[in-house]
Amino acid sequence: MEGPMFPDQPRDPDDHEAHSDVSGGLASRVLLDRVHATATKEYRPPLVVKLLYWLAFQAPFPYVRNEPSLQAAKARRTIASLMTKFWFGTDHVAPTLDIRCDEKGCIFVTQLIEGQVPKDKKRARAFLRKLTPLFQEVGLPTWQVLALNPKATGNLIETPDGSYKIIDLESGVVNPMMPIGQWIDAIKAGLIPVFDDVFVAKTRKYIEEHRDEIEAALGPEGLRELEAATDEYQDCAEVWQKSELRIWGRLLQLVLKVGSVVLKPLRLLWPPALIGALRTAFRQARDGRRLANDWARGAVERLVEEGSLDPEEGEMALRSLEAPETLAVLGHLGAHIAISVPLRFPFGSVTRFGWVVFFRLRSEARALIRRESDEQLRGARKIHTLTVAVGSALPGLGTFAYLVAEPLRKNRPLLAVLLDEALRKLPFGLYRSQHLAVLTCWLACSGPGVGSRMVQSRWHFLRPHHLVAWVRDAIESLRPHWSLVGGILAVNSVGLIIAGTAFIVTDNRSATFGEFGPMQTLKASQLLLAGVAGYYIYTRFWRLPQAGQRVDAPGSFFWILSGLGLVWLGIDDYFGLHERGGDVLENGLGVTVPLLNNPDDVIVLGYGIIGLTVGAIFFGELLRSRATFPLLATGIGLLVVSLAVDFFAPEGSPSGGLEDPTNIIGAGFLLSAYLVKLREVWSELPAAPESTAVGGLPSEP
Numbered sequence: 001m002e003g004p005m006f007p008d009q010p011r012d013p014d015d016h017e018a019h020s021d022v023s024g025g026l027a028s029r030v031l032l033d034r035v036h037a038t039a040t041k042e043y044r045p046p047l048v049v050k051l052l053y054w055l056a057f058q059a060p061f062p063y064v065r066n067e068p069s070l071q072a073a074k075a076r077r078t079i080a081s082l083m084t085k086f087w088f089g090t091d092h093v094a095p096t097l098d099i100r101c102d103e104k105g106c107i108f109v110t111q112l113i114e115g116q117v118p119k120d121k122k123r124a125r126a127f128l129r130k131l132t133p134l135f136q137e138v139g140l141p142t143w144q145v146l147a148l149n150p151k152a153t154g155n156l157i158e159t160p161d162g163s164y165k166i167i168d169l170e171s172g173v174v175n176p177m178m179p180i181g182q183w184i185d186a187i188k189a190g191l192i193p194v195f196d197d198v199f200v201a202k203t204r205k206y207i208e209e210h211r212d213e214i215e216a217a218l219g220p221e222g223l224r225e226l227e228a229a230t231d232e233y234q235d236c237a238e239v240w241q242k243s244e245l246r247i248w249g250r251l252l253q254l255v256l257k258v259g260s261v262v263l264k265p266l267r268l269l270w271p272p273a274l275i276g277a278l279r280t281a282f283r284q285a286r287d288g289r290r291l292a293n294d295w296a297r298g299a300v301e302r303l304v305e306e307g308s309l310d311p312e313e314g315e316m317a318l319r320s321l322e323a324p325e326t327l328a329v330l331g332h333l334g335a336h337i338a339i340s341v342p343l344r345f346p347f348g349s350v351t352r353f354g355w356v357v358f359f360r361l362r363s364e365a366r367a368l369i370r371r372e373s374d375e376q377l378r379g380a381r382k383i384h385t386l387t388v389a390v391g392s393a394l395p396g397l398g399t400f401a402y403l404v405a406e407p408l409r410k411n412r413p414l415l416a417v418l419l420d421e422a423l424r425k426l427p428f429g430l431y432r433s434q435h436l437a438v439l440t441c442w443l444a445c446s447g448p449g450v451g452s453r454m455v456q457s458r459w460h461f462l463r464p465h466h467l468v469a470w471v472r473d474a475i476e477s478l479r480p481h482w483s484l485v486g487g488i489l490a491v492n493s494v495g496l497i498i499a500g501t502a503f504i505v506t507d508n509r510s511a512t513f514g515e516f517g518p519m520q521t522l523k524a525s526q527l528l529l530a531g532v533a534g535y536y537i538y539t540r541f542w543r544l545p546q547a548g549q550r551v552d553a554p555g556s557f558f559w560i561l562s563g564l565g566l567v568w569l570g571i572d573d574y575f576g577l578h579e580r581g582g583d584v585l586e587n588g589l590g591v592t593v594p595l596l597n598n599p600d601d602v603i604v605l606g607y608g609i610i611g612l613t614v615g616a617i618f619f620g621e622l623l624r625s626r627a628t629f630p631l632l633a634t635g636i637g638l639l640v641v642s643l644a645v646d647f648f649a650p651e652g653s654p655s656g657g658l659e660d661p662t663n664i665i666g667a668g669f670l671l672s673a674y675l676v677k678l679r680e681v682w683s684e685l686p687a688a689p690e691s692t693a694v695g696g697l698p699s700e701p
Contacts, residue, residue, distance in 0.1 A: 039109070113157045119158070132145055141182075478676070
């Protein structure tokens with residue numbers, strides 16, 4: 001806050017009461033200093049005013065000590081001043097001169113307007129009736145100028161030339177009455193109850209709609225001052241209102257948000273709206289191929305311009321757009337994009353799913369009556385797959401379900417480009433904050449990058465002399481971490497010995513290995529800790545210098561993706577979620593699975609397929625970490641053994657005793673792998689020499 005504009009004036013109004021006229025309102029006392037031509041307002045609200053404000057906003061009356069509220073009041077006066085000058089050609093608002101706050105409280109200093117209280121009340125109220133709808137139209141609060149306010153004319157001073165000046169725009173009570181239109185504005189803004197609130201969205205809209213007229217009346221400087229005052233009010237009001245609980249307003253905002261989510265799709269149930277949306281969707285879908293082709297070309301060209309895609313690969317991706325199979329997929333992808341614009345969830349999901357199913361059944365039927373060749377049918381089966389149909393039903397991301405169709409899935413550069421474009425649509429800035437451009441660029445790299453080369457040469461890697469050399473390197477890399485790994489495995493071994501002994505003595509498995517027992521707690525805790533470590537590996541990696549240029553940057557996504565999976569597995573294992581799902585399948589739906597012991601084994605098998613898929617995608621990246629890969633491989637191997645025993649071993653057989661030990665030790669190896677990797681990243685000790693990336697893509701070390 002800058003120093004006072006009137007340094008010769010004492011801070012305490014009591015000190016110069018002798019040479020000032022004292023006036024006041026419901027919540028304030030005003031000192032009229034005719035020497036300095038100032039009106040100094042100090043708020044001293046009575047108990048009833050304080051109580052009413054506290055009931056409305058759960059906070060003290062703001063103008064006493066809350067400086068941002070007074071700064072907002074100053075900006076509000078500026079807006080009203082400029083707008084009255086625009087409407088009437090004359091400024092009808094007394095300007096704010098100073099705001100001063102100290103340990104005693106705040107004072108609000110305005111210009112002293114010479115004149116008198118309006119004698120002709122009828123004429124004054126006519127002026128207020130003319131002013132109120134204008135204030136309402138621009139989003140300004142109306143209580144202080146509302147003709148229904150019995151004290152409204154007391155907020156005016158009639159100057160010697162017969163015009164009026166508003167000397168008080170700051171309310172003493174929560175606004176009890178407003179025009180009906182302002183109640184609607186307040187509800188939309190979530191500002192109920194209302195206290196001197198400017199509805200900024202309405203103000204900005206008014207300024208934009210009358211920009212040329214305002215500039216002509218006030219000049220460019222006046223227009224800039226009006227926009228600056230609006231910005232200042234919004235900033236100050238946000239700080240002021242965030243300092244208060246405002247329970248009722250926040251509850252209203254929550255109701256509005258929930259209501260918008262619930263009611264938005266319901267609006268489409270109105271037949272004319274639904275029919276209109278469907279017509280728009282299918283009319284645009286006819287031009288889907290052009291839409292998707294333009295979308296794909298724009299994505300390729302942008303990535304080439306950004307340097308994320310080599311010009312040669314960009315040219316190859318553009319040429320691939322002309323392939324017949326690619327054109328067929330792009331036509332349906334464009335149709336899905338067009339459908340998703342007017343049709344939101346759930347109607348968009350249902351329509352996209354129906355689109356896939358319709359064209360698949362259409363091709364099958366046409367093939368039966370020999371209207372399509374076998375080659376055309378095979379092409380349709382590659383495009384309209386079950387995976388595409390299920391994916392298309394997903395909210396939001398289902399728009400891009402055709403990206404997993406075979407013609408695009410096998411076109412690696414084009415798939416990566418389109419995937420990158422789809423990921424840019426993620427909300428909350430996730431594309432940039434989570435560095436997803438690195439991942440899509442890595443997928444697009446079809447050259448001799450380190451990751452792809454290591455995957456392609458994995459069979460070469462299995463030659464005995466290469467394998468022996470790699471194992472030696474792994475043992476050497478693990479040497480600094482033996483104490484950590486040994487400690488984790490020792491805890492697991494001791495726990496198993498104690499639990500096994502207790503089981504032999506008591507013959508009560510549930511007390512040790514059963515639900516919520518100590519060994520299940522140990523296993524779930526290790527999975528959860530490993531998942532949390534995966535998150536910190538990812539976040540710590542991206543804090544390293546030039547992390548995005550490192551060749552192992554794509555591999556960082558393995559740790560956060562697998563970490564999230566391990567957290568889910570830990571929760572599932574501890575609370576038996578998949579077992580409850582199995583009960584629903586078996587008892588509720590009557591589902592039985594041949595060869596497997598329990599229906600819930602299908603859910604666990606699904607977890608395994610997802611995990612192996614993620615591992616296969618990042619296999620080359622995992623091989624780079626000499627220390628963590630053996631631990632991961634051992635842990636996964638033990639978990640596979642545990643699952644095999646659970647799936648196939650007969651109940652009560654001796655082999656069934658292997659399930660819990662292999663499960664717990666396997667979780668220990670996984671935790672060791674994640675903690676070792678975390679130590680490596682935290683100490684910036686890469687497992688192998690690193691190279692940099694050129695143009696956002698990995699290059700040879």
